[in-house]
Amino acid sequence: MPRIGKRYGWIVAVLLLLAPAAASASGHEASAPGELDMRSYIFGHIGDAYEWHITTINGHHISIPLPCIVIDGGLHVFLSSLMEDHGYTCNENGKLVNAATGKRPVDLSITKNVCSLILSSILLVVLILLTARWYRRHDPMKEAPRGLAGLMEMLITMVTDDIIKEGVGKDYEKYAPYLLTAFFFIFLNNLLGIVPFFPGGANLTGNIAVTLFLAVCTFLAVNLFGNKHYYKDIFWPDVPTWLKVPLPLMPLIEIIGIFTKPFSLMVRLFANILAGHIMLLGVVAVIFVTAKLGPAINGSMSIIAVLFGVFMDILELLVAFIQAYVFTMLSSVFIGLSRQEPEHEHKQIETTK
Amino acid sequence: MSLITPDFGLLFWMTLIFAIVFFILARFGFPLITGMVKKRSDRIEKSLRDAEEAQKTLKQLAEEHKRMIEEARKEQARILNEAATAGDKIVQEAKEQAREQTAAMIEKAREEIRIEQETARREIAGEVATLSVEVAEKLIRGHLDSDQRQNALIDKLIEEARAAHKPVS
Numbered sequence: 285m286p287r288i289g290k291r292y293g294w295i296v297a298v299l300l301l302l303a304p305a306a307a308s309a310s311g312h313e314a315s316a317p318g319e320l321d322m323r324s325y326i327f328g329h330i331g332d333a334y335e336w337h338i339t340t341i342n343g344h345h346i347s348i349p350l351p352c353i354v355i356d357g358g359l360h361v362f363l364s365s366l367m368e369d370h371g372y373t374c375n376e377n378g379k380l381v382n383a384a385t386g387k388r389p390v391d392l393s394i395t396k397n398v399c400s401l402i403l404s405s406i407l408l409v410v411l412i413l414l415t416a417r418w419y420r421r422h423d424p425m426k427e428a429p430r431g432l433a434g435l436m437e438m439l440i441t442m443v444t445d446d447i448i449k450e451g452v453g454k455d456y457e458k459y460a461p462y463l464l465t466a467f468f469f470i471f472l473n474n475l476l477g478i479v480p481f482f483p484g485g486a487n488l489t490g491n492i493a494v495t496l497f498l499a500v501c502t503f504l505a506v507n508l509f510g511n512k513h514y515y516k517d518i519f520w521p522d523v524p525t526w527l528k529v530p531l532p533l534m535p536l537i538e539i540i541g542i543f544t545k546p547f548s549l550m551v552r553l554f555a556n557i558l559a560g561h562i563m564l565l566g567v568v569a570v571i572f573v574t575a576k577l578g579p580a581i582n583g584s585m586s587i588i589a590v591l592f593g594v595f596m597d598i599l600e601l602l603v604a605f606i607q608a609y610v611f612t613m614l615s616s617v618f619i620g621l622s623r624q625e626p627e628h629e630h631k632q633i634e635t636t637k
Numbered sequence: 638m639s640l641i642t643p644d645f646g647l648l649f650w651m652t653l654i655f656a657i658v659f660f661i662l663a664r665f666g667f668p669l670i671t672g673m674v675k676k677r678s679d680r681i682e683k684s685l686r687d688a689e690e691a692q693k694t695l696k697q698l699a700e701e702h703k704r705m706i707e708e709a710r711k712e713q714a715r716i717l718n719e720a721a722t723a724g725d726k727i728v729q730e731a732k733e734q735a736r737e738q739t740a741a742m743i744e745k746a747r748e749e750i751r752i753e754q755e756t757a758r759r760e761i762a763g764e765v766a767t768l769s770v771e772v773a774e775k776l777i778r779g780h781l782d783s784d785q786r787q788n789a790l791i792d793k794l795i796e797e798a799r800a801a802h803k804p805v806s
Contacts, residue, residue, distance in 0.1 A: 461663035493643035
């Protein structure tokens with residue numbers, strides 16, 4: 285027992301050390317010292333930025349400038365720290381605009397989210413290729429992998445057997461690479477989002493553009509490879525005829541359904557991760573909001589905030605996995621539904637005979 | 638709100654990067670891993686099935702073995718039994734044959750003895766007759782010096798000859 289207690293104590297100590305790091309990263313857009321601008325604090329963290337802010341020491345911002353790529357009557361590439369020199373500035377939403385005209389150019393900048401996306405993608409590719417390399421180097425008929433390859437194999441086997449095989453059904457191998465890529469992409473970025481400092485901390489899977497893209501991928505996988513039965517069920521479903529002719533009520537509902545399925549995928553992932561980030565930021569903000577109310581209240585609230593923050597962090601770990609799991613599972617189920625063979629019709633015919 | 642309007646730049650990079658990641662992983666990563674894992678699990682399943690089959694075969698073999706031993710034992714007993722019977726029979730036959738042969742030999746010997754005896758008796762009878770004639774001659778020569786005696790002798794011989802015609806007991 286004392287040993288376990290010691291271990292928990294160690295974890296708490298580390299998290300206590302990390303909490304201020306996360307917290308100190310908050311103040312970079314504070315309007316006045318000692319005053320917390322809640323809006324810019326929260327949106328500065330969950331939103332995108334043209335530089336990667338690391339920390340602020342004595343009011344001095346330490347951030348990594350990122351390259352801006354702008355197509356505005358020609359290609360312009362410059363570092364975000366030199367934005368003003370190139371005639372661009374940020375509007376009130378934090379988006380890059382032409383300083384002279386105030387219009388938004390075609391903006392392909394490597395923002396904080398894009399940078400995080402690149403880093404996490406490299407990490408993902410390295411992780412999977414290292415695992416694949418283990419299989420190429422060893423004879424998997426003679427030994428089971430350990431360490432990284434063992435962990436990845438466990439996750440891959442779990443996703444393949446429990447999610448993809450169950451959801452897609454026949455010919456699941458064709459979809460396994462996409463679904464596995466989506467699972468690991470979401471899971472890894474969710475986890476990196478929880479890490480409060482560089483290279484984590486970006487709100488990538490809580491960004492609507494990313495979840496939109498993933499949802500579109502699933503939409504394409506479902507609708508491009510749907511079979512005849514799937515499309516018959518949409519345009520001529522097994523319902524009383526007056527529901528289809530003259531007013532195509534059911535087909536209309538089914539067509540809306542095609543779009544609501546990926547839309548729900550997009551919103552679910554986006555909202556869950558975004559909400560998790562906002563909650564964590566809110567819990568940490570309690571420490572700074574109560575700073576004015578005196579050391580006693582501030583101290584006790586800080587302890588509560590840290591304890592609650594630990595709880596939220598652990599919850600977010602769970603959510604990171606669950607959201608990746610749910611996205612993959614629902615994608616598999618949607619794909620499986622689009623490839624279902626019309627079994628029940630045969631049965632009906634058989635029973636009526 | 639900028640929060641729910643997808644940013645074009647991020648969407649562009651996301652499309653590009655995800656496509657690259659997907660291509661790399663779908664080409665070099667996942668199929669290899671899942672293929673190997675499947676191969677291994679198939680192999681494990683097959684090994685288990687093989688082991689079960691081998692055990693079954695082993696059990697069958699053991700039973701077969703047992704059955705064969707049992708049969709061999711029975712056969713052995715039968716052969717031994719037969720051999721004992723055959724041996725008895727042979728001994729019996731041999732004894733029978735020996736007895737018959739002995740009896741035949743004894744019979745033959747007896748016959749020979751009888752013939753020998755007959756021959757011996759005949760020879761002896763011949764010899765005795767010759768001797769008797771000689772003795773008689775000598776005696777006769779001594780007794781026939783007078784007529785009287787000669788007549789007496791003739792009478793006597795006749796008398797004897799008469800008696801000799803009767804079989805000797």
